[in-house]
Amino acid sequence: MNKHFLKTLLLTATLIFTSLGVSIAEPKKGGTLIAAVGNSPRHLNPAVQSGIVTGFPGAQLFATPIRYDNNWEPQPYLAESWEISDGGKTVRLNLVKDAVFHDGVPIKSSDVKFSLETIKKNHPFKTMFAPVVSVETPDEHTAILKLSSPHPALMLAMSSQLMAIIPEHVYGDGQDPKTHPQNSENVVGSGPFKLVEFKSGEHIILERFDDFFIDGRPYLDKMVLKIIKDPATRTIGLENGEIDFYAFENVARNIVRLKKNDNLTVTPDGYAAIGPIDWLAFNTKTGKTADVNVRRAIAYAIDRNFILKAIMLGVADEARTGIHPGSPFYEPNVEPYNLDIDKANKILDDAGYKKGSDGMRFGLTVDFGWPGLKPNAEYTKAALKKIGIDVTVRASADFPTWAKTVSNHNFDLTWDTVFNWGDPVIGVHRTYQTSNIKKGVIWSNTQQYSNPKVDAIMEKAGVENDMDKRKALYSELQKMLANDLPVYWTNTLPYHTIYSKKVGNPPMGIWATSSPMDMTYIKD
């Protein structure tokens, strides 16, 4: 019985019960949710800060024009309806009439215009709103987005934490929005919860916003987000009931352990749009890895199954391309580079890399972007020894050091985890575009990969409004990339949500906790 069938069954059951007037698990009002966050956010304003750590409180504090359901379908949120016309070049948002900010000031279309302009100027994801030329505000509750070209990614970019509607009368006071003092305290948001207290490194306390524009929501009175960086401490907290909820757990060993606990639900659902992928990136411009044969040989020598089974302990999924397997654009029919040591050796022999007297052909370095990928780097050293590549593992003292090394292109190989962020235009194109080779910018095209054909396909796919045509274009893109192999994709990062049995309706959509938790409640 597959998951889809179960879902359908559940949906049918729900429909039957609701139509009969039988209440199944009626959400209960009140209560406090104690959640954990894995790191301390720099601040709480997702309009000028990316990342899932800001996203969790950010999506509670700030509402976005639309939200997404579990099936990648856009749903009304701050915009009660929208119309797309002019071949996708005009998007009209009709805002909810009685929405107010946390300070009681009504949310107007001018705030939408201000928010979009602020995000466009300050948010690191430049492609999100790049085609938006202007925002017209014919009346207080209508915002019309004018685009220079069709931009199918726009819908996802208007959801989640990506288009937080921030009040112009607070954040438009002339101060730099990136360092605005009210990003961290006295936050004036538009979302279901308002800020009580943010203590960096300790906790974020949120409280129900009584005048939230959806009646009766949120169900929770209070959310306490404890900032706990150590995975073992979080695990023990969940086990002994001190923490009710934790999203974005990715330590495989802890996931396996918590799955055995009867009081907890552990699920990988809800991360399709976040789309985190672990991969081994190559420097395609300088050094031995500039040769595609070397890249292919390395891919054949690294056993993806070992990573999935031994390092990820079976809790992660295979990822054969740069698009997350949960995305509708994923193309699994590409060269998978399954383990084949003989083939790898042959490729290197044929390419003229002869083994020396010590059995080694040449040396390479491998970096890793964060501590969780250290096992992958160490495994790479052991695996490539078998094909005569002497790998030196380079440990960076901290994230900025690694980011500086890699973004300045001083690397051979590096393990990294990169997010899709919903639409490929936002999170996928950036890795392969020639125009995005930007020295000093991390998660740009640090591979320095350049293929005019790939650029052309991405350009086409980015403006294609027809879903099927778009899928075909992305399928072709993934095949071409698998052939050129600027990156060897291995697996999804095994993000899991863990929650106690008393938590009802945890965020299981495509955006995990980077979406409003107005429907989450605490059972008795």
Added chain:
Amino acid sequence: MLENEEIEEPTIKPVKEIFQTFFKSYSAVTGLVILIGIAVMGFIGPLFYPTDPFDMVWMPFSPPGADGFLLGTDYLGRDILSQIINGARVSIAIGFSAALVSCFIGVGIGSFAGFYGGWVEETLMRITEFFQVLPTLLFAMVIVALFGSSVLSITLAIGAVSWASVARITRSEFLRIKELDFVLASRSSGSNNMALIFRVILPNAAAPIIVQSALLVGAAITFEAGLAFLGLSDPNVISWGQVIGSNRVYILDATYTVTFPGIAIFITVLAISLVGDGLNDALNPKLRSR
């Protein structure tokens, strides 16, 4: 150099007596035996147990004793016994060379401060105090972060943050000894300052410095483990601290992966402390009558 035969140099005990006192101490000998044992294991052990500590030889997380791996395997299926044997070499090497570095800096600064006094002493001791009040682990982290985590930078970092105690002890010894008769005699017979510092006073101040340095070796090994625990270790070189550091996320389920290297560090540091205590007893002239 002329030596005045009538003035005895009072603080150096005869070598024979030092050895006698040291080897009479049961605990000091135990410590020395353990230390030699660990050094032998680290340097000769790999010849008898040739498994490469970086090779994945078996399934990950195979518990100790099972499948022929005495201490089990880690998260990549690497042999922990081999990691402990090979890690001994690096841990001890880092421990001793870091202690040597701090000894070098500490003795240099302490001796000049103690000998010259005045503004030299003021300046040097303010610098020493500055290093003494710095949180050592944090400062070492900064150094490693700046220069990258290689064995060399880690050794230098540990050495650079732990020399203050050596400097203070050296200075106080110099302050005491430089007023003694034999120093004055040596000075009046025409010795220059450098000769006085390094040939006359330093040998007589050696005892407490040696003891302090011995203890620094133990401290340096734990220091390296601390840095490695925080992820600041050279991933291409196996050290005990590195084994603990990279396995710590599995501590809840595969406890043995951190327990064994932990025990190894504990035993080594204990042995070094015992040797240090033994040296203290043997070298301290005030304990001569015991």
